[in-house]
Amino acid sequence: MNSRVISGWARKFDEPIPLPKGKTLATLRDAAQYITKLPKAEHEAPEWQAAMEALLLVAEHNGPTMMARIGVMRALNRHVQRVFNSDRKETHWGRRKLARDR
Template identity: 60%
Template sequence: MIKGWGRPFDEPIDVAGRKLVTLLDAGEYIAAMPKKEHNAPEWQAAMEALLLVAEGGGPTMFVRTLRALNHHYVPEFNPKGKEPHWGRRKLKRDQ
């Protein structure tokens, strides 16, 4: 298993037309941002998560869930969703 900044993501992350394949790619992307955008709380959280995963060996999936790295991702809508439970459960005392 690869450790450190060379670890790949489970799936590459598409950000602004660029594919981030490893933790190093994501770190370099964030470091190259303009200072104003780089200092935004969501990007600071992304960088902190990258450091924790790269140096602490946590799961790379954690970094992928960050809002900053997924701000262009639109989840697929499932119109069926969860079926509602229209009936009411009858209790023993109500029978």
């Protein structure tokens, strides 16, 4: 069994990051190369700059890969708007009755 610890840019994400065109990013190096190949206008977006900073911190200072994954995922999904679904079933929170009030 090889007990060598992988560090730096060769470290793998816990789960590969899916890209819009079906490819995936498996390592920190893959993510860094993807970001650097983006068009300049997109590459300079604050979300991508933050993702690259997170990648650098993780690769060079042995941080948690989840931090870099979150940065890349946020940058990839920066144009996705969250929509509140009011059709969901209502919760019971705030409606509980104490045993003495039954």
